Amino acid sequence: MSPSVLLRWALRDSARGVTASWIGGLGYQAGLILLPWCLGRALDEGITPGDRSPLLSWAAATLAVSVALTGAEFAMRWWATLAGVRTGNRLLLRLSERVLGWDAVTAHRFSAGDLVTRGTRDVEQITIWISTVPSLASGVLGLFTVLVVVATLDPMLAVVGLGTVPLLIAVNLWYPRRYEAANAALSAAHGARADAVEDLLSASTAVRGLGGEQVLVERHHEASATVHDRTLALARIAAGWAANAPFVPWLATAAGLAFGGLAVLDGRFSVGGLVSFASWMTLLGRQVMMLTFRFGQLGDAWTAAGRIEAVLSAESEMSDKATSLLPAGALATDGVSVELPDREPLRLPDLSVGPGEFVAVVGPVGTGKTTLLRLLARLADPSTGAIRYGGTDLRDAAIADVRDTITIVGQRPLLLSGTIAENLRLGRTELTDGQLREACRIAGILEHIESLPEGFATEVGERGSTVSGGQLQRLALARGLLRGARVLLLDDVTSAVDARTEQRILDGLRELDVTIVFATSRTAVRDRADRVVDLGVHDGELVSHG
The missing domain is CATH 1.20.1560.10 (ABC transporter type 1, transmembrane domain)
Structure with a gap:
């Protein structure tokens, strides 16, 4: 374009500010042109021996033009700057x-x-x-x-x-x-x-x-x-x-x-x-x-x-439709595969996660755990097959509705420069301090935050440079919980925490009435899940617990 x-x-x-500035600019140009004319007339008509009145008249006229010119220039620059900034x-x-x-x-x-x-x-x-x-x-x-x-x-x-x-x-x-x-x-x-x-x-x-x-x-x-x-x-x-x-x-x-x-x-x-x-x-x-x-x-x-x-003009390859997702439903994949550069297509097993289920996804590196979560969150679309929530193909749903329904917490999250509270709220001022504390409790980070001198007002530094890897993961998990989504996708978010903290996090997650898909390499997560999907096994191996 x-x-x-x-x-x-x-x-x-x-347009409004530019027009106002242009009117001021016309006055400014008129003043610039009138000043030499006043000067010339003052020399020709004002310098008269024995009579000062013409000279004083032209001097006054020149002063008036100068004042008007100054006001016009101020108006021109003020409105132009305001229009440009806005x-x-x-x-x-x-x-x-x-x-x-x-x-x-x-x-x-x-x-x-x-x-x-x-x-x-x-x-x-x-x-x-x-x-x-x-x-x-x-x-x-x-x-x-x-x-x-x-x-x-x-x-x-x-x-x-x-x-x-x-x-x-x-x-x-x-x-x-x-x-x-x-x-x-x-x-x-x-x-x-x-x-x-x-x-x-x-x-x-x-x-x-x-x-x-x-x-x-x-x-x-x-x-x-x-x-x-x-x-x-x-x-x-x-x-x-x-x-x-x-x-x-x-x-x-x-x-x-x-x-x-x-x-x-x-x-x-x-x-x-x-x-x-x-x-x-x-x-x-x-x-x-x-x-x-x-x-x-x-x-x-x-x-x-x-x-x-x-x-x-760069259009996203993902289409955005107006269909809304159902309040609750199963999250399912059907015949999903992904094209990869210089590799065979990655085929993922068919999977259906019911409302409130806790499913762990395991498998060696490169088997597609993170890819599966990104597809489930519709951060990308599959090359073949479909991903549905409550029977609706995510490609037929409004992207904003998908984001409200499904939240993903990555393995390597980022924090913004600012305080802990600002990072948790992300501009959502309606979130109360109590909601922040509850999310942090579930994420196993509340005690640490309260031990800090500034508490939730503690600065985290650029990209979370002042917190450890485990603290970063837990803060990101708390931020994801505050989203209030019905489906929570977690990408190995306990990989950098100790076993005791991990158990506390899992206890908190089991309290939630949400659907959880947890890609993990940790045995503790496997043990607490309702089902385990092993991507390392051809066509996926589903194991039930409890």
Whole structure:
């Protein structure tokens, strides 16, 4: 999809603020044009020996124009900034909603660092562009108004002023395409460096002592060197554009002074008119510089919009329907298989878990325990077969309804920067402190939290860096319990806890009136389950307990 689609959306979204800013911009341009006129009239009419009143009148008029110009500029910048920030925030929400709705296959099209760049630097480029649209639109009108005003002063000066137009057009046709290509290359380089930074900050601990630190550092240096080179390449184009564009009206100013000065000496032109002309040509140079900068920002926004549009237009392979799931029912698989790269398709056994059942899924590494849970949670769709809840194929159900009905807790969960309570609530302010305590009790983490000086207000650090692996698993389990889903899928969430804590967790889980599918390698979980499904046995082996 073309970047113009996103930019048009941004303008529609910010229309009210942009319009208010544009009106202020028109007043600002009018003030800039009136000031040289007031100055010229003051020189020609105000400087009269023995009579100060004309001079004071023109001085007052100049002051009034200056005050109005200041107010108009404030209004232009205030409303433009407000419109840009608001629309930028809404654009970021659109990006977030799109990314959160992706399946794993779609998500893997973009690296984490590149997505961060698109959600920060690229959104910021759109925000900046929106805030400059009013000054761009009013500036173009101001530019042509200056040319018209200059044309009314003197035929020769009109030729000099209008002679700048073809040269300005040539300059502003030469640079934009080169600027856009260089800016796209720089954006891609920023995305690659963001990936390198992500690895350097998050993966360096894992490879420390294996000699991997230097590899990550070198990757970061290479990515940074590319950003450096492409930044300079873009800067060279921008510098040439910014320098050459205003040079044209400045050259015309020099020629105008020469011709205008001769006209003054011949008595065909006034000194005030010549000063007004020089001021307007200086303003013309400023206008061209401003417009050049604004067109550069448009190029930045165009490139950013293309990158953002690629994210917004990336469709998840999982379809989203409107069907609601039944309040309760069996979770079942039927003829399910998954295509794997460079491997035979993974075939999973038919399975039916009734309401309130506790089923343990076991098997060696690579037999598909985690894959089965991801399919049951509809984080991915099977290549063949179907997964049903209460008789409804999950592919025919609304994804939001599936998420409300089925909750999965992964083996390697993540916590967000913030407090324990914030991580447990995840923005659901309706959850009471009592509900948090009960979920943590079942997850076997309540006593530890209450032993901390700050309790539930304890900061967990980025990605849970201040908690141990076992504490992280238990906090994630408590967070999953607070979801209130009817089906709970657990991926080896007791692998990092001691045997006593594991028993307490299993006791708490057995108290719940929910369906539980627990992928595990732990004997204790097998022993407490109602049934065990062994994926290591052909077609699956179902063993009943109790």
